[in-house]
Amino acid sequence: MGKGKKKGWKRVPREADENIHDVNLKRHISNLPDEEMFVIDTTALPLEDEKPAELTFKQKAALKHKLCKSALKDEDVDMKDLELKTFPRVAFSSETIKTRSNKLDQASTKYDLWEEDNTKPAESTSNDFEAVGIEHYDKVLQRKRRKAPKATRFVPNIIPAVEIPKEGASYNPTLDSYVAYANQIVQEELKMEKAEKKINKNLPAKNVSNVGPGAEFEDFRSLLNRDEEEDASDDENPISTNVSSKTARTKPKTIKQKKLALLRKIQSLQKDKESMSKKQLQEFSNLKKTLRDVRKEEDEHKAKIAARKQQKVLDSLTKRKKLGRGEFKAYEEPVLLTEELTGNLRQLPSRGNILEERFKSLQKRNILPIAGERKKSNRKTTFKVKFVEKRSVKEVTKGSRVL
Known part of the structure; x- marks a missing residue:
């Protein structure tokens, strides 16, 4: 057979051969009775009453x-x-x-609004299934989420943004709290007065004539006269000094004296050696005690290092840092004494500035820098012109010859 005929034979449909088995099976099942097709299980035990x-x-x-x-x-x-x-x-x-x-x-x-930690609890998210799906998707694709920058996690300070006023500043304080609050204000005012007095003391005095050169010359002449009087009194009462001109001569040592000195030196060296050996033996016997002391010192040193680190972290979170060239000045809260209160408290005008208080709070919490004058540099702004004649680049004049 040719190649073309073989290919034609393959194209003949074979659906009848494939479906003939299914047709015969259906015909056989349709003729069967129900008793032969289905079986009822009569051997199963009856269900007991559930306790x-x-x-x-x-x-x-x-x-x-x-x-x-x-x-x-x-x-x-x-x-x-x-x-x-x-x-x-x-x-x-x-x-x-x-x-x-x-x-x-x-x-x-539900939460208490007036508790110290009045943070509202996080609400349960309904997109938990969605979050799990995103996590699985990232894991399959080996895709990493972008991490938040460190600047967002940085905490500049743990000092509260709004400071709670002191107990003595309330409308109806106790006597002790009010006295403590008033004493603190008085101490601050005394410091300010002391600083003002110091400045006024250094200033030149008013309505006082400056000392001239004539007055200085008179003071100098009085000092000279006093020195001359002291010299004259010294001449009247001279100190008697009887110093012997003869110097004591040392006699040379004899052989016996030299031998004795050498013997004493050897004995002292032997004693030192014995004492050193005794000391070493004593230290060896007290070795356990010394080791215990060393361990104790090491533990104390480690505890100090840990405490220092903890204090350093606490200081960085609670103390103010040097930001900017200026000097920090705390916000001065307006204060009125009982004598200065006139009429009803409701009729008193508002005092203080909220913007200034917020600004000072930001500076205190290391969020804003403090502006200040720039320091003057010692670098010279003007330079002198200097002419230098080097040997390699000398000026060519009459009579000079080229090397």
Whole structure:
């Protein structure tokens, strides 16, 4: 057969060969009776009556308490008459569980507005499934989320933005708190007065003539006269000094004296050696004690280092840093004494400036720099012109020859 005929034979449809088995099977099943097709299982045991689940001790006690409470409300009943009965456990539907969980969520969102930590609890997000899907998507694609910059996580200071006024500044303070508050204000005012006095003291005095050169010359002449008088008194009472001109001569040592000196030196060296050996032996015997002392010192040193690190972190979060060239000046709160109060408190005009207070708070918390004058540099602005004639570049004059 040729190649063309073989290809034509393959194109013949074979649907009849493929479907003939299914057709025969359907024909055979349709002729069968129901008893042969289906089998009823008569060997299975009958279902026993389900026993109700027993309650735990805690559940029994709680149920007994509830029954007693409800019975005593209606009429006086003896405790012995109340008998516990076992109740089957109730399977809650999914709807009841959902409503219960919703109620619990609503109860958890309640919070006290006037607590110290008055942060509202985070609400439960409904996009949990979405978040899980995004996480899985990132994991499959090996895609990393972009991290937030460090600047957003940086905490400049933990000092509160709005400082709570002191107890003595309230409308109806206690005597001790008011006295402490007033004393603090007085101390601040005394410091200011002291600084003003120091400045005024350094200033030149008014209505006082300056000292001229003539007065200086008179003072100098009086000092010279005093020195001359002291010299004259010294001449009248001279100090007697009898210094012997002869110097004491040392005699040379004999051989016996030299031998004795050498013997003493050897003995002293031996004593030093013995004392050193004794000291070393004593130190060796006290080795455990010395090791204990060394460990104790090391522990103390480590504790000091840890405390220093902790204090450093605390200072960085609570103290003010040097930002800018200026000097920080705290906000002066307006204060009125009891004598200065006139009339009703409601009729008093408002004092202080909120913007200034906010600005000072930002400076104190290391958020804003403090402006100030720029320091004058010692660098010269004008330079002198200097002419230097080097040997390699000398001026060519008459008579000079090229090397």
